[in-house]
Amino acid sequence: MKIVDKYILANVFLGFLAAAALLLPLFSTLDLVGELDDVSEEGYRLAQALQVVMMTVPRRAVELGPFIALLGGIVALGQLSLTQELSVLRAAGISATRIAFTTLMAGLVLALTLGAVDEFLASPLQQKALQIRAKAIAMTEKGSSKESSIWARKDGQVARIGGLRQGRPSQIEIFSFDDQDHLQEYIVAEYADIQPEGIWQLHNVRLKRWVNDEEEGIQQLDQLPWHAILPSTRLDEVSLPPESFSARQLRRYVLFLQGTGQPATQYEMAFWQKLGVPILTLAMILFSVPFTFGQARSAGLGGKLALGSVVGLLVYVSNQILVNLGLLFKLNALLVGVLPAFVMLAIAILIVCRFDRSSR
Known part of the structure; x- marks a missing residue:
């Protein structure tokens, strides 16, 4: 030069x-x-x-x-x-x-x-x-209403995570549908512990099931394992705006959304x-x-x-x-x-x- x-x-x-x-x-x-x-x-x-x-x-x-x-x-x-x-x-x-x-x-x-x-x-x-x-x-009371939910959908299941409590997902709702989009199962859990291989241990669970559109009753469970449909990335990252992601995080999350049929x-x-x-x-x-x-x-x-x-x-x-x-x-x-x-x-x-x- x-x-x-x-x-x-x-x-x-x-x-x-x-x-x-x-x-x-x-x-x-x-x-x-x-x-x-x-x-x-x-x-x-x-x-x-x-x-x-x-x-x-x-x-x-x-x-x-x-x-x-x-x-x-x-x-x-x-x-x-x-x-x-x-x-x-x-x-x-x-x-x-x-x-x-x-x-x-x-x-x-x-x-x-x-x-x-x-x-x-x-x-x-x-x-x-x-x-x-x-x-x-x-x-603060001012910020309590600003907490946003995390949604995911895969293979007939739709899940909503209401927020994170000390790094753990809380206020969990899981909807399971059959091939005709009829609701078969509804799960509400207070919080979950994330375990290896994508398994979540749900705590304080309330479970409803339907057969032929008729409710089969409600079950109260202390714990229930669930194979999570959320991405492998950390939940606190998923709840952040897209512009804060790195290129690698964006690519990984885009592949997850496309693989689960989400926008x-x-x-x-x-x-x-x-x-x-x-x-x-x-x-x-x-x-x-x-x-x-x-x-x-x-x-x-x-x-x-x-x-x-x-x-x-x-x-x-x-x-x-x-x-x-x-x-x-x-x-x-x-x-x-x-x-x-x-x-x-x-x-x-x-x-x-x-x-x-x-x-x-």
């Missing part, structure tokens, strides 16, 4: 750091303001809200990856433009395409780094933060989004190249950053709108999650090539 490439890369990486230092505190402050609505003296305290926000900073960094790439590229190349170093590089015969390629390499490093952070740091920390938040809010669109969308964000990051870093060259004479660095912020926000919001529309109209998850990012990348490449030809 030539000295010029190393110099550009070093400046772009510094630009990434500057953009992250600007965006992460801003968005974390907004997250904290949102958490204050649930803060109370009895359960969810301010210290816990601060802890939750700090633990979700890696997730916020991953989500803002394309935004950081765009602003970081503008900062780096804009500074080189102000010091006339870009002009010197162009006069020395280095094309805009060459500069764009070097900048793209920095974007690739950023995308891979954020992908690793997402998989091994952001997802575990966010899930832990959400569990801390849920347990704290559940201690999986939301989780499929989240999975393909994780692949689309790195591609969108590459597109945004490429956009910073013609953006900076094109604005070299007409605006200072502050104006470029302001315009870049508007563009970045528009891309961020548009991507979220597309995902929600995809869920609403049940569009193909692969197309919604990845295609817009590829389109943006193709447009960025075309703009860079066209700008390079026009500036020769």
Whole structure:
């Protein structure tokens, strides 16, 4: 690698750091303001809200990856433009395409780094933060109504888990149907102990059976073994939102939902989004190249950053709108999650090539 490439890369990486230092505190402050609505003296305290926000900073960094790439590229190349170093590089015969390629390499490093952070740091920390938040809010009357149930269906059985009590599933309901969808058995259990090989030991069980649509009475049992139809992943993970899952968790849960005939669109969308964000990051870093060259004479660095912020926000919001529309109209998850990012990348490449030809 030539000295010029190393110099550009070093400046772009510094630009990434500057953009992250600007965006992460801003968005974390907004997250904290949102958490204050649930803060109370009895359960969810301010210290816990601060802890939750700090633990979700890696997730916020991953989500803002394309935004950081765009602003970081503008900062780096804009500074080189102000010091006339870009002009010197162009006069020395280095094309805009060459500069764009070097900048793209920095974007690739950023995308891979954020992908690793997402998989091994952001997802575990966010899930832990959400569990801390849920347990704290559940201690208050305000949070008692927010506990969500976990549903599963497989081979004529439908199960509902009302919540988790000290890590154990509680408020369990199991419905068993025959081939004609007639209810044959209904089980209610207070809680269950999870045992190896997918067996749950149900406690304080009430069991109803029907034969030919006639009730055969009610049985009260202290314990009853049940072969669980819930996924092998931990229950406290299943109850979390899809965006907090790692790619591996999403893939495993999507396969479970598809294998049991349950809707999986939301989780499929989240999975393909994780692949689309790195591609969108590459597109945004490429956009910073013609953006900076094109604005070299007409605006200072502050104006470029302001315009870049508007563009970045528009891309961020548009991507979220597309995902929600995809869920609403049940569009193909692969197309919604990845295609817009590829389109943006193709447009960025075309703009860079066209700008390079026009500036020769």
